[in-house]
Amino acid sequence: MMMVLMGLNVQSVIDLVVAAISLMIGLGIFAFIASILCSAAFLHNARLVS
Template sequence: MMLLMGVSVQCLMDLVVAGFSLVIGLGIFAFIASILCSAAFFYNAKDLSS
């Protein structure tokens, strides 16, 4: 608790909001990347099976 004495509430709120936006942004990026990777995998697996 002694480390947080010099940090203002506004700075803490900014860090929390930045963290949430980072999590949301990286979540969307991971979702799109997983869709693209699975589409590429199924496209290649279809070519190899026939």
């Protein structure tokens, strides 16, 4: 019984690690695209003002 609980616990930890890594990758891609769009909007507005 103890080995089953330990195996389930290790599997859960591995699942959480994989989910965290995929979440970081997804949020990183989102932040990269958002920063490009914000930079483009800033440069567009800066060109209009000057």
